[in-house]
Amino acid sequence: MSKFPPRRLLAVAAALALIGGQADAKGSQNRPKTSLDGSEQVCPLGSFHCAPRPYSYAMCRPNAMLEFYDPTLSTDSDLRDVSPAYVKAKSVDSSNQTVYHLAGDAWLTRADQRLQADTIDYNDDTTDYDARGNVRYQEAGQLMAGSHMRGNTQASRGIADDVRYQLLDARGNGVAKQGQMLDAQHTRYSMATYSTCDVGNHVWEFRGKTITLNKDTGVGVARDATMRIGKVPFLYLPYFSFPIDHRRKSGFLYPTFSKSSRSGFEISTPYYLNLAPNYDATLDPRLYTSRGPMLAGEFRYLVPGSSGQLNVEYVPNDHGDNDGLANTHGTSRYLIDYTDRTQLWQGWSFVGSYNHASDSSYLYDYGNALSHTVIYTLASNAAIIGGGKWWNASFGGTLYQNTNPFATDASLPYQQLPYANFSMNVPLTRWLQFGMDDGAASFSKNGYVEGQRVDLYPYLAGDFGTSAWFVRPKLAYRYTGYQLSGDYQNYGYYGLLGSGTASPFTQKSPSRSLPVVSLDTGLVFDRSTSLFGQSYTQTLEPRLYYLYVPYRNQNNLPLFDTSLMSFDYWQLFSPNQFSGADRQMNANNLTGAITTRLLDDDGVERLSASFGQIHYFTPQRVQLPSGANTVTPVTDWSGSAYVAQLDLQLSDRWRLSSEYQWDPNNHVTDMASLELQHRLGSDGIINFSYHYRRGLMEQYSASAVYPLSERWRLLGSWTYSVPIKNVIGVPTGTVDAMAGVEYDSCCVTLRLVERNYVNQNYYGVAPVPSGSNINHRDNAVMFEVVFKGLGSSGGQIDSLLRRDILGYQ
Structure with missing residues (x-):
């Protein structure tokens, strides 16, 4: 074996030239950590948001490499400039001190680079080289083979014939009649193919008259190209661009094909514009x-100090059938969604959003019913x-637009302008600690009482304790005052115009002030225990929470943004059962609760069980109205529902x-829920749930990702609603059913x-709308293809x- 000085490296340029500049060897540290070996991070059970599953190449042949690949060769490209070059051949002729002739299985190796050929000629003065016969090249990011290679190392130029190439970082590979290196960053292949499938087993590929790879931009371009599935074009x-690394690039995204009941078949062909490193755009023509x-x-x-996004949809001429909801036939329709966040000065920012549709039926007609939940209102907000x-x-304002064609604007929340x-x-x-939670707002809504409200809520809070006990007293004072509009006398208790004959508002400036006193105490005991042969730390945590709030008559206060919150375990320790500031509950309550936990040796909580109840020493007199002019009677219970x-x-x-939750006063179950989740292998999941709330809903749900084999997965979800007596406007039977199949290969x-579902716009609407073009049930179908390494049809x-399958990846 002979040793060459670093200047006499025959294959430096040839290596970069003929693999196409796809992967910079020095960028190998940027490779996806889970894309090439098929490994993936499994989403923990119970997670509501799971990271997308990375492309899995586990089904690719484990040794699907060009036959001369040597896994023992160094992958550290940083050593090239300081490493000598070694050559090996059956004969070395250096009689001409300028030209070196290597013959017989010639090898040239430096750091992570290796060039092999039957014969290699190298001119030390001009740095020209000529490698002939069974030429093979390997470096950290790529492999290449050809019959003949010649070029100049100093000018970074080279040409190779009958090329086979493989990009190790991005899995791209193909063949070409000729490969030409234009410089160190640009390579062009003639009569070439490209695919990310296994070498020699292309399920898909595209064939181009020319394929150019640009390392500077990370983009490959194929001209006069044909996409093929198997051997079928x-x-x-005529022009197609694709990524050769993980940077963004301009080009067509893959089209989407779908169908829904309201809009028919949809074809979408988006085009992505990588305008600059700090801004981009996507144009999406649809039919x-x-x-x-x-x-x-x-x-x-x-941009410095600001970020935002603008989404626009525009229909120049809607020719859909009229259905009695809105006269949109022949009209232009649109949707605007804009958000922005701008840094103003140190500690202060502007945040804003503008959302507006041309009409209340727009989302009903054009909303993607397959993948999005129904939106009943569009909110626009601007705040500092x-x-x-x-x-x-914060200081700003919020406006709302109704997007439910079956509901009136009475269903909208109050506008707050300003707050x-x-x-x-x-x-x-x-x-x-000393603190406060204060707010002021001006509320407006057509046909309802309007006015301004200020809510002041200062408090003193103490926090005593150790890891074994705590005592947290809190003393607060709440003042809420109103300035109602001039015609407040015309409105009733609910705020409706003309509905207040029995209980109209009698004060222009009503107010409420009261103290809020609480004491939260608890102990934490722990011990070592074992269960099923596993050691745990078990805790026992008793807790007492006392709340005192004197009664104030609040029947003359409007309801701007207040509602009764759902009762759950955390409501046992809440100072108010109402959201918003328009109602403050009265209380002389003591909550008793106990919790036990099991922690494994790593500190992971394996079991948590809690039980509690509120004991009422005085009646609950503050209630919301049960009708236009009626108030719910005082609740004189000794205790709340038991919560476990x-x-x-x-x-x-x-x-x-x-x-x-079990109500001991009425001897009925108020609420019950059960969720069971089981993971199958690393890519399957089964969920079952049951949810019941008295007088409102009773639903069963099941969903699954079931792996049939390494390549096939079944996908499905089903929700069934049990009819509720004396409740109208709520769908029953099968509310939502989705079924699908997924095929995965190398x-x-x-x-x-496919999804079949009850149109959720009807929820709470009575009587249920009718008409020849009203869809009480809708269907949606979508097909998606993902060519790994190129992108997908939209995701x-x-x-x-x-959304529908908890734990899906």
Whole structure:
């Protein structure tokens, strides 16, 4: 074996030239950590948001490499400039001191680079080289083979014939009649193919007259190209660009094909524009067979101190059938969604959003019913927000638009224009804090009482204790005052115009003020125990919470943003059962609760069980109205419902969560829920749930991702609602059913999903709307294909599956 100086490296340029510049060897540290070996991070049970499953190449042949690949060769490209070059051949002729001739299985190796050929000629003065016969090249990011290679190392130029190449970082591979290196960053292949499938087993590939790879931009371009599935051509593209690394690039995204009841078949062909490193855009022309063409677009920006996104959809001429909801036939329709966040000065920012549709039926007609939940209102907001170490504040306004064509604007929340909020929490000593939660707003809503409200809520809070006990007293004072509009006398208790003959508002400036006193105490005991041969730490945590709030008559206060919150375990320790500031409950209550937990040796909580109840020493006199002019009678109960909850996960494959409320006053179950989750292998999940709330709902749900084999997965979800007596406007029977199938292979993933569901716009509407074009049930179908390494058809199915199947990846 001979040793060459670093200057005499025959294959430096040839290596970069003929693999196409796809992967910079020095960038190998940027490879996806889970994309090439098929490994993935499994989403923990109970997670509501699971990260997308990375592309799995586990089904690719483990040794699907060009035959000369040497896994023992160094992968550290940083050593090239300081490493000598070694050559090996059966004969070395250096009689000409300028030209070196290597013959007979010639090898040249430096750091991570190796060039092999039958014969190699190298000119030390001009740095020209010529390698002939069974030429093979390997470096950290790529492999290449050819019959003949020649070029110049100093100029970084080279040409190779009958090329086979493989990109190790991105799995791209193919063949070409000729490969030409234009410089160190640009390579062009003639009569070439490209695919991310196994070498020699291309399920898909595209063939181009020329394929150019640009390392500077991370983009490959194929001209006069044909996309093929197997040997069958199915798409011709005169120009096609694709990524060769993980940077963004301009180009067509894969089209989406779907169908829904309201808009018919949809074909979408988005085009992505990588305008600059800090802003980009997507143009998305669509065609709806039942309604006509649409142009949609998205623009995102990130500039110093500001970021935002603008989404626009525009229909120039809707030719859908009229259905009595809105006269939209022949009209232009649109949707605007804009958000922005801008840094104003230190600690202060502007946040804003503008959401508006041309009409209330727009989302009903064009909303993607397959992958999105129904939106009943569009909110627009603008605010200046700030914060410091112990405080935060906001000032702005919020407006709403009705997007439920079956409901009137009476269903909208009050507009708040303007509003102001201020909160602070200042430590006075190590155990004492002073704080406040204050707000002021002007409320407006057509046909309802309007006015301004100020809510002041200062408090002193103490925090005493150790890891074994705590005592947390809190003394607060709440003042809420109103300035109602001039015609307040015309409104009734509910705020409705003309409904107040029995109980109209009698004061222009009503107010309420009262103290709120609470004492929260608890103990924590622990011991070592064992269960099923596993050691645990068990805790026992009794807790007492006392709350005192004197009664104030609040029947003359309007209801701007207040509602009764659902009762659950955490309501046992809440100072108010109402959201908003329009009602403050009266209380002379004592809550008793106890919790036990099991913690494994790693500190992971495997079991948590809690039980509690509120004991009322005085009646609950503050109530919301049960009708236009009536007030719910005083509740004279000795105690609240008993509340119990359980979370159990003794293994990483099973999880059970349950909650139960039993009312001892009426001897009925108020609420019950059960959720069971089981993981199948690393990519399967089964969920079952039951939810019941007295007088409101009773539903069963099941969902699953069931792996049939390494390549096939079944996907499905089902929700069934039991009829509730004397409750109208709530759908019963099968509310939502979704079924799908997913096929995964080395380089292609296919998904087909169908959804049948009750149109949720009817929820709470009575009588249920009728008409020849009113869809009481809707259907949606979508097909998606993912060519691994190139992109997908939009990923819209993923959002549906993540929403409907807990733990889906």
